[in-house]
Amino acid sequence: VDAGRDVHAVHLVRRGGGAPARLAARSRSDDGPPPLIHDVAIVGAGVVGTAIARELAQYELAVVLVDAADDVGTGTSKANTAILHTGFDATPGTLEARLVRRGHELLRAHGPRLGIPIEETGALLVAWDAEQAAALDAVAAKAAKNGYTTTRRVAADELYRLEPHLGPGAHAALAIPDEHLVCPFTTPLAYATEAVANGVELRLRTCVTGTSRAEGVHVVDTGAGAIRTRWVVNAAGLYADTIDGLFGHARFTVMPRRGELVVFDKLARGLVRHTILPVPTATTKGVLVAPTVFGNVVLGPTAEDVEDRTATETTVAGLASLLEKGRRILPALLDEEVTATYTGLRAATGHADYRIFFHPDERYVCVGGIRSTGLTASMAIAEHVVEGLRDGGLALARRARFVEIRMPNLGEAARRPYADAARIAARPDYGCIVCHCERVTRGEIVDAAHASIPARTLDGLKRRTRAGFGRCQGFYCLAEVASLLASATGQSLATLLRTP
Amino acid sequence: MSRVVVIGGGPAGLAAAIELRRHGAGDVVVLEREAEAGGVPRHCEHPGFGLRDLHRVLGGPAYARRYATLAERAGVEIRTRTAVTDWHCPTTVATTSPRGVETIVADAVLLATGCRERPRGARLVAGSRPAGVFTTGSLQQLVHLRHERVGRRALVVGAEHVSFSAVMTLRESGCEAVAMLTEHPTHQTYAPLAWIAARGVPILASTRITAIHGRERVEAVTLADGRRLACDTVVFTGDWIPDHELARRGALAIDGGTRGPRVDQGGRTSAPGVFAAGNLVHAAEPADVAALGGRATAAAIVAYLATRRWPATVAIECAAPIRWTAPNALAADGPPRDLLYRVDVPSDGTLVVEQAGRVLARVRARGLMPNRSLRVPARCLRPVDGAGGPVRLSIA
Numbered sequence: 001v002d003a004g005r006d007v008h009a010v011h012l013v014r015r016g017g018g019a020p021a022r023l024a025a026r027s028r029s030d031d032g033p034p035p036l037i038h039d040v041a042i043v044g045a046g047v048v049g050t051a052i053a054r055e056l057a058q059y060e061l062a063v064v065l066v067d068a069a070d071d072v073g074t075g076t077s078k079a080n081t082a083i084l085h086t087g088f089d090a091t092p093g094t095l096e097a098r099l100v101r102r103g104h105e106l107l108r109a110h111g112p113r114l115g116i117p118i119e120e121t122g123a124l125l126v127a128w129d130a131e132q133a134a135a136l137d138a139v140a141a142k143a144a145k146n147g148y149t150t151t152r153r154v155a156a157d158e159l160y161r162l163e164p165h166l167g168p169g170a171h172a173a174l175a176i177p178d179e180h181l182v183c184p185f186t187t188p189l190a191y192a193t194e195a196v197a198n199g200v201e202l203r204l205r206t207c208v209t210g211t212s213r214a215e216g217v218h219v220v221d222t223g224a225g226a227i228r229t230r231w232v233v234n235a236a237g238l239y240a241d242t243i244d245g246l247f248g249h250a251r252f253t254v255m256p257r258r259g260e261l262v263v264f265d266k267l268a269r270g271l272v273r274h275t276i277l278p279v280p281t282a283t284t285k286g287v288l289v290a291p292t293v294f295g296n297v298v299l300g301p302t303a304e305d306v307e308d309r310t311a312t313e314t315t316v317a318g319l320a321s322l323l324e325k326g327r328r329i330l331p332a333l334l335d336e337e338v339t340a341t342y343t344g345l346r347a348a349t350g351h352a353d354y355r356i357f358f359h360p361d362e363r364y365v366c367v368g369g370i371r372s373t374g375l376t377a378s379m380a381i382a383e384h385v386v387e388g389l390r391d392g393g394l395a396l397a398r399r400a401r402f403v404e405i406r407m408p409n410l411g412e413a414a415r416r417p418y419a420d421a422a423r424i425a426a427r428p429d430y431g432c433i434v435c436h437c438e439r440v441t442r443g444e445i446v447d448a449a450h451a452s453i454p455a456r457t458l459d460g461l462k463r464r465t466r467a468g469f470g471r472c473q474g475f476y477c478l479a480e481v482a483s484l485l486a487s488a489t490g491q492s493l494a495t496l497l498r499t500p
Numbered sequence: 501m502s503r504v505v506v507i508g509g510g511p512a513g514l515a516a517a518i519e520l521r522r523h524g525a526g527d528v529v530v531l532e533r534e535a536e537a538g539g540v541p542r543h544c545e546h547p548g549f550g551l552r553d554l555h556r557v558l559g560g561p562a563y564a565r566r567y568a569t570l571a572e573r574a575g576v577e578i579r580t581r582t583a584v585t586d587w588h589c590p591t592t593v594a595t596t597s598p599r600g601v602e603t604i605v606a607d608a609v610l611l612a613t614g615c616r617e618r619p620r621g622a623r624l625v626a627g628s629r630p631a632g633v634f635t636t637g638s639l640q641q642l643v644h645l646r647h648e649r650v651g652r653r654a655l656v657v658g659a660e661h662v663s664f665s666a667v668m669t670l671r672e673s674g675c676e677a678v679a680m681l682t683e684h685p686t687h688q689t690y691a692p693l694a695w696i697a698a699r700g701v702p703i704l705a706s707t708r709i710t711a712i713h714g715r716e717r718v719e720a721v722t723l724a725d726g727r728r729l730a731c732d733t734v735v736f737t738g739d740w741i742p743d744h745e746l747a748r749r750g751a752l753a754i755d756g757g758t759r760g761p762r763v764d765q766g767g768r769t770s771a772p773g774v775f776a777a778g779n780l781v782h783a784a785e786p787a788d789v790a791a792l793g794g795r796a797t798a799a800a801i802v803a804y805l806a807t808r809r810w811p812a813t814v815a816i817e818c819a820a821p822i823r824w825t826a827p828n829a830l831a832a833d834g835p836p837r838d839l840l841y842r843v844d845v846p847s848d849g850t851l852v853v854e855q856a857g858r859v860l861a862r863v864r865a866r867g868l869m870p871n872r873s874l875r876v877p878a879r880c881l882r883p884v885d886g887a888g889g890p891v892r893l894s895i896a
Binding site: 263266267310312313314315316318319323337338339340341342418419420421424425428429431432433436439458471472473474475476478479480482483493494497498499500 | 533534581583585596597598599600601616617618619620621622624626627628629630631632634635637638641642645646648649650651652710711713715716717732741745748
């Protein structure tokens with residue numbers, strides 16, 4: 001293995017077998033076929049489903065993870081504000097409050113080992129008028145109720161020393177020193193990669209269409225054949241209510257809350273050190289300005305309830321309203337170029353808490369209503385779900401050997417291949433920058449195309465490497481990046497570009 | 501022996517490097533991040549390159565190869581696949597290439613990093629994010645370098661020179677241009693080029709694209725007037741922005757109009773030892789204009805290497821509708837060059853050059869068109885007082 005430390009484990013896994021299904025088979029017994037009956041089927045390979053898969057992968061179980069999309073983490077997981085929340089503003093006493101707090105701890109503890117970029121910035125909750133300044137004490141008190149006591153009130157003069165580019169008129173702020181940044185792309189990929197490395201079978205492009213029971217097990221019908229399984233975990237995100245309905249439940253409806261965001265050029269990164277949060281009001285958490293682990297600055301989100309679960313368009317009005325708010329928060333931001341805009345749909349349900357239900361009698365678990373806090377809470381949700389499965393009768397025997405993986409680093413806070421002399425010396429492809437805006441090398445693109453969960457699309461490649469993610473949006477590199485991915489994955493350029 | 505590092509191996513960088521060798525500037529190293537030097541002309545198949553600088557008519561790829569050959573013959577060291585990743589302004593650069601990570605210390609640096617078209621995101625076009633959205637740059641590389649077909653029915657956003665080049669590239673690839681779109685009242689290229697290139701493609705004037713629709717692939721777009729146009733491809737053309745990342749990271753003074761580093765007629769920036777030329781300082785001009793601009797910096801670079809002097813300059817400011825001039829500063833210790841300038845909206849009138857309330861020159865300025873440069877002749881700048889205040893350009 002000449003690819004260096006970061007992908008060492010991934011390569012080891014690939015030596016053990018090719019496709020995930022074969023890996024799964026091998027890890028159960030040396031030469032047996034895939035099981036006729038799985039122990040657990042997880043529906044939905046977002047950050048929640050993949051975290052649960054990874055947690056279950058520690059045990060001697062036959063687990064299958066299915067998703068209708070062609071990659072992991074393509075729904076709500078990929079389009080959010082990418083903040084590692086402390087849970088300071090959660091509703092005290094809720095499951096969400098507890099799991100966000102625990103999830104923060106777990107991601108801080110395990111994220112670095114998994115190669116998940118986390119950047120420690122802290123946040124400042126800025127009060128823009130006297131009323132908001134007066135509300136800061138209540139925010140601090142609520143944080144304390146949530147077990148977070150390290151908030152600190154910051155007076156205006158100190159605030160402007162900390163954030164000299166902040167717009168005029170701020171009265172005071174509340175510092176939340178542990179509100180950090182996390183990579184929303186690497187997180188589900190890391191979970192899924194480690195799950196697959198430990199025998200979980202990943203089935204993408206597999207849409208669940210119905211369920212029934214036969215001989216005491218679930219038969220989950222999919223567009224790609226039936227899956228027989230003892231347990232089903234529903235982590236279907238925006239479609240969690242639909243899957244819940246297949247099991248005869250009608251207790252919540254996902255009402256997607258659309259959030260539009262604007263990503264600014266990396267040249268804006270010097271304008272802001274912390275995440276700048278607004279004081280929450282009764283109606284909305286408001287618009288924030290946050291750095292990203294990639295070195296950009298993001299402005300958003302809007303909050304608009306929509307019916308359509310595929311309505312990931314940005315709107316003229318939404319973008320205009322964000323820019324207007326951004327101008328007040330950080331005026332110089334508006335002088336910088338916009339790199340991209342995107343929209344995320346949060347899986348809101350109208351309920352103030354996560355919708356997690358255990359039905360041991362039906363051998364079914366519903367993990368619904370996981371809103372934007374799900375990225376932070378993911379590992380804690382997984383822990384909670386697996387405890388529930390155990391309490392419901394699922395026998396958990398630890399695997400003798402657990403394969404640890406480490407994802408290639410995408411974050412600016414740690415060294416990336418283009419700057420790593422030793423890695424380039426070992427493999428000159430890491431010195432061959434192909435995507436210049438994001439400094440992605442040919443070596444990283446080839447690695448992503450050959451990973452155990454390979455990049456098969458240009459979007460998948462972006463999430464794994466950042467290629468094409470930058471300010472030129474492919475002006476310089478699209479042809480070369482797409483050609484590299486096409487030849488590495490045996491697809492045509494027309495397929496990758498979806499040329500009609 | 502002195503060493504000059506040229507960052508960017510396009511027409512401006514290569515032309516400057518060749519001229520520097522002719523002036524005996526010592527080591528001249530061109531750092532080019534792509535696999536081959538030559539810059540954007542490498543993927544511009546249309547003819548018309550080389551007229552003003554090489555006195556011949558070439559296609560883009562031949563022009564690019566010609567410059568690379570001339571540079572090699574002149575003894576320029578071209579390092580391809582070598583990206584500048586960090587810059588300790590003024591003259592130390594960090595590079596990454598398959599050979600490894602290196603630091604190069606130079607006596608002078610010329611930035612010739614060029615420009616790019618604003619992509620969809622930078623133009624805040626709303627809607628979904630399907631495949632099938634390109635810039636002319638990505639389109640030309642796919643069609644001319646990879647011989648790829650990109651779609652069947654394309655909307656071309658923009659109606660400036662490059663937009664017509666995009667129409668020709670689309671046609672060559674078997675993709676029909678269903679319309680061109682411009683926010684201005686007319687297209688902004690030369691009538692014959694428009695006639696030859698567009699050949700019946702309707703130009704929708706005074707409108708904008710506001711949203712793109714389609715899930716996997718572009719299906720339609722919405723225009724500002726509410727119209728919906730069916731197409732499977734959208735090409736964003738023109739609307740250039742300099743690739744000024746290094747200039748910004750090096751904290752060079754940036755001109756508010758060009759958004760490139762402020763430069764005088766010798767390409768001198770605000771940092772002694774650092775020069776800039778080409779489409780980094782005037783995004784975007786044809787390759788030969790960029791090359792001649794690069795060539796014109798060589799004398800100033802050589803003079804700096806000999807004397808280490810950095811002359812004082814007066815700023816050149818402009819009033820609306822003039823968007824920018826290049827260069828945008830004037831050093832008193834040498835003759836001025838022609839200035840390029842551009843306007844925001846179609847304009848007619850007289851260009852007035854003033855300094856401290858004193859009119860230095862008036863030039864007729866008829867039929868000014870956005871996205872098309874005009875020249876202020878050097879003679880208009882000869883009366884400038886090098887110790888006086890800023891020079892001001894306006895349209896009266």
